[in-house]
Amino acid sequence: MTILLYLVPAALGLGLLALAAFMWSLKSGQFEDLDGAAYRILNDDDVRSE
Amino acid sequence: MNLDLAVEGISSADAIAEIERALSVIPGLTQARLNFTTRRLSTEWIKASFNPSPAISTLENLGYRVAPFTGDAEESEEDRYTRWLLRCLVVSGFAGINVMLLSVSIWAGNVTDITPETRDLFHWLSALIALPAAAFSGQPFFYKALRALRQGDMTMDVPISIGITLALAMSVYETAHHAEHAYFDSALMLIFFLLSGRVLDHAMRKKTRSAAANLNALRIPIASRIEADGRITEIPSDALMAGDMILIAPGSLVPADGVIESGRSQIEASLVTGETEPKSVKPGDLVFAGTFNQNGALTLRVSAAGSRTVMADIEKLIHEALTSRSRYVQIADRVARLYAPVVHIAAAVTAMAWIAVGATVHDALVIAIAVLIITCPCALALAAPVVQVITAGALFQKNILIRSGDMIERMAEIDTIIFDKTGTLTLPEPSLIDASALTPEALMMAGRLALSSHHPLARAICETVREKGTVLKPYTDVQEITGSGVSCIIDGVEARLGHPTFCNVHAPIWTDNRSCIAFRYGKMAGLIFVGQKLRADAFEVINSLKARGYRILILSGDHERIVKDVADHLNISEWHAAMSPKEKCDFLTRLKDQGQQVLMIGDGLNDAPALAAATASLSPATGADVTQAAADAVFTGKSLVPVLDLLVLTQKGRRVMIENFGLALIYNLIAVPLAVFDYVTPLIAAAAMSGSSVIVALNALRARRAEGLSS
Numbered sequence: 001m002t003i004l005l006y007l008v009p010a011a012l013g014l015g016l017l018a019l020a021a022f023m024w025s026l027k028s029g030q031f032e033d034l035d036g037a038a039y040r041i042l043n044d045d046d047v048r049s050e
Numbered sequence: 051m052n053l054d055l056a057v058e059g060i061s062s063a064d065a066i067a068e069i070e071r072a073l074s075v076i077p078g079l080t081q082a083r084l085n086f087t088t089r090r091l092s093t094e095w096i097k098a099s100f101n102p103s104p105a106i107s108t109l110e111n112l113g114y115r116v117a118p119f120t121g122d123a124e125e126s127e128e129d130r131y132t133r134w135l136l137r138c139l140v141v142s143g144f145a146g147i148n149v150m151l152l153s154v155s156i157w158a159g160n161v162t163d164i165t166p167e168t169r170d171l172f173h174w175l176s177a178l179i180a181l182p183a184a185a186f187s188g189q190p191f192f193y194k195a196l197r198a199l200r201q202g203d204m205t206m207d208v209p210i211s212i213g214i215t216l217a218l219a220m221s222v223y224e225t226a227h228h229a230e231h232a233y234f235d236s237a238l239m240l241i242f243f244l245l246s247g248r249v250l251d252h253a254m255r256k257k258t259r260s261a262a263a264n265l266n267a268l269r270i271p272i273a274s275r276i277e278a279d280g281r282i283t284e285i286p287s288d289a290l291m292a293g294d295m296i297l298i299a300p301g302s303l304v305p306a307d308g309v310i311e312s313g314r315s316q317i318e319a320s321l322v323t324g325e326t327e328p329k330s331v332k333p334g335d336l337v338f339a340g341t342f343n344q345n346g347a348l349t350l351r352v353s354a355a356g357s358r359t360v361m362a363d364i365e366k367l368i369h370e371a372l373t374s375r376s377r378y379v380q381i382a383d384r385v386a387r388l389y390a391p392v393v394h395i396a397a398a399v400t401a402m403a404w405i406a407v408g409a410t411v412h413d414a415l416v417i418a419i420a421v422l423i424i425t426c427p428c429a430l431a432l433a434a435p436v437v438q439v440i441t442a443g444a445l446f447q448k449n450i451l452i453r454s455g456d457m458i459e460r461m462a463e464i465d466t467i468i469f470d471k472t473g474t475l476t477l478p479e480p481s482l483i484d485a486s487a488l489t490p491e492a493l494m495m496a497g498r499l500a501l502s503s504h505h506p507l508a509r510a511i512c513e514t515v516r517e518k519g520t521v522l523k524p525y526t527d528v529q530e531i532t533g534s535g536v537s538c539i540i541d542g543v544e545a546r547l548g549h550p551t552f553c554n555v556h557a558p559i560w561t562d563n564r565s566c567i568a569f570r571y572g573k574m575a576g577l578i579f580v581g582q583k584l585r586a587d588a589f590e591v592i593n594s595l596k597a598r599g600y601r602i603l604i605l606s607g608d609h610e611r612i613v614k615d616v617a618d619h620l621n622i623s624e625w626h627a628a629m630s631p632k633e634k635c636d637f638l639t640r641l642k643d644q645g646q647q648v649l650m651i652g653d654g655l656n657d658a659p660a661l662a663a664a665t666a667s668l669s670p671a672t673g674a675d676v677t678q679a680a681a682d683a684v685f686t687g688k689s690l691v692p693v694l695d696l697l698v699l700t701q702k703g704r705r706v707m708i709e710n711f712g713l714a715l716i717y718n719l720i721a722v723p724l725a726v727f728d729y730v731t732p733l734i735a736a737a738a739m740s741g742s743s744v745i746v747a748l749n750a751l752r753a754r755r756a757e758g759l760s761s
Contacts, residue, residue, distance in 0.1 A: 001168060004168075004171075008175065011148065011151060012148060012179070015144055015147065015148050016144075018144070019140065019141070019144045022140050023137065023140070026133065026136065026137070026140075032085060032087075032088075033085040033086055033087045033088070034087055035086045035087045036063075036066060036084065036085060036086030036087060038063075039063035039066055039086065040066060042063075043066065043067040
C-alpha cells in the first residue's frame, strides 16, 4: 500500500493544477466572449509584418 | 485609458476583422477589441491623445451605430458576484471529484478487502479536502441563510445550510470513530448541483442585462452645449449640468429639463404625458427631457431643479408601488416554508422512534441525519432556477429581455392586460400614413432625399420606401436647411422635401393629429402625412389575447377622441383617456384589490408608476429609461407579438416548474422511507441525489416549447 503515498498526492496535485488553470483562465477573461473566438481564428489581421 | 462602446448593426462575424482593422489606424488608440457575444467594443487609449470622435465616425461610416458607456458601476458588481459564484462552483466540483475518487475506493473496499486503517486514511483525506472546500463554496448559501434567519424568514437556503453542515459534522464524527460510512461526497455534490443552478441563473441575467445596457447606451441622445465663448460642443446628454445652455434643433429630442431662453416651437410630449397633440412653447416655458421638438430651434437653460421635481414625483410613486410587489412570495420559497419544518420534524421523529424501539442514541442520530441529508432539497432547489434559465433563453429568442427569473411566476398568473396607447399599441416612431398625392417614383425620390435629413419624420419616409423592397442610396450635394427641409438638384431640376412653405405647397390647417411634409420636384408636388400608426399586428394580437380569455383595457394620457379611435379600431370596449400617472397607478391598484392579476404594458414616463404597481409589467425597448427600469421585461422590434409569446412561455414555464416540484416530491416519497428505515448508504444517497437533479434539469428543457408560440 506504499503506492498510495505517491498516487494520492499525484491525484490531488493534478486536480489542484486543473483548478489553478481554470481560475487563471477565468481571471484572464477567456470566458468573456465565447462566440467571437471561433471566428477570430479565421482572420489573419493580428499577424503583423514588422 | 479605457472606453467601452456599444455597437449596433453587427450582422456577421466579418465585422470583427472589419471594425478592428478600421480602428487600427486611429491615432492614440492602442487596442480595440470587439466582444462578439455582447456586441461591445473595448478600446484602450494613450491618455494624452484620448479622442474617440474619429473612431466613432469611422465606425459610423462603416454603417454601425455606436454609443459610449458612461456609468457601469452597478453592472461590474453583479459581474463580480457571478464570477465569485463560478469560483465556488469550480472549487466544489474539483473537491467533489477528488472525494468521490476516494469514496469509490472505500465503497469497493468495503465489500472486498479494505483494511480499517486504509479506510480511516481515506476518510481523513476526504475530510481534508471536503471541509475547506465546503466552507469556501458553501458561502453563497450560508450568508443567505443567516440573513433569512435574522429576518425571521424561511428560504431554501436554510435547510440547505443545515443539511451541508450536519452531513459534514456527522462525517467527521464517524471518521473519528472508525466507522464504515461518511458523507463527505454527498455534501460536496449537494453544493455543486445547487451552485450550478445559481450560476446558470446569473449567466442568464448577465446576458439580458448587457443586452439591455447596450440598448440604453445607444439611446442616450447627444446634446449640443453652447459654451461661454459661443462655440457648440456635442456631449452625451447625461453629462449636462444645471445652468448649461443647450441648443435644440428642430426634429430632435429634448435632452434635459429646462427653461426656454429663446425660440418658439411646437413640443410633442407623448413619451412624458401620453398626449400626442403638440403644444406651442415660447421663452420662459418649461420643457422636459424626452419630449420632441418639432419645428423651431430652441435655446434652453438646463435646470436640475426642474428635473428633480418632475422625476421626484414619479420616482416616489414608483418606489411606493414597488414595495407592494416585493410582498410576492415565489413558489420555491413557499415550498421551502412548508418543506423545512416537515423535514426537520420527520428527522426528529425518526430519531425518537429508533430510540423507542431500542436503538442506541448514536445509531438513532446517525439515521436521523441520513434522513436530513437525503431530503436536502437538491432537486427542489434546482426545480425553479433551471426552468427560469430555459424560459429566459426562449424569451430572448423572441425579442424579450427579462429582468429577473421570478417574474415568470408573476407573469403566468395574469388575467387582465392594460395597454398604454402611444408607443405601445402604436409604433414608437412616427410612420407614413398617407402619400397618395405622390406617384411611386416621386415617393422614391422623396425617400432618397430624406436619407440626407436629420429630421425624425424624414426617417418615416425612408422606412416606408425601404419596406417596398427598394435599396435607397442618398443623393450627393444635398443641402439641409435647419427648420425647413432638404433640397438638391436632380437631373437639372431642383427637388425639395420639408416644410410645406419651404416647398411652396398649400397645406391644410387642421391635419388631425398628423404632421405633414411636402415634396416638390419641378412642377410635381404633393403632401406626405406622417403620424402615429398602430403596430402592424396589433389587431391580431389583441384578438388572440381576447380568445385566450384575457380582459383587455387601454389607459392613456392622450385625448379622448384619439384613444376612442384606437379602441374602436382594435375592438377594445374598456378604455380610459386623459389619465395622469397617479390616476393610472390608482386605477391599477383598484383592479388588483378586486383580485385581478394585472399586466401593464407601457413606454412613457407617465406609465412608470403603473408599471411598478402592476402584478407584472412590460415595456418596449424604445420607452423612457425610468419606465424600462420599472418594468419586469423589455421587448424589442416593431411587432406586438412578443406580448403573446411572453404570456405563452411564462405559463408553460410555471407549469414545468410545478412539475419539477412534483418530481422532487416523488423522489422524496421514495427516498425518505429508505432513510427512515436505515437502508441508505452513502452510495445510495449519492445516486439518488444526482439522479433526481438530472431528471429535474431534463424536464426543465421542455419549457422551451409551448403551443401557440409565434414562429
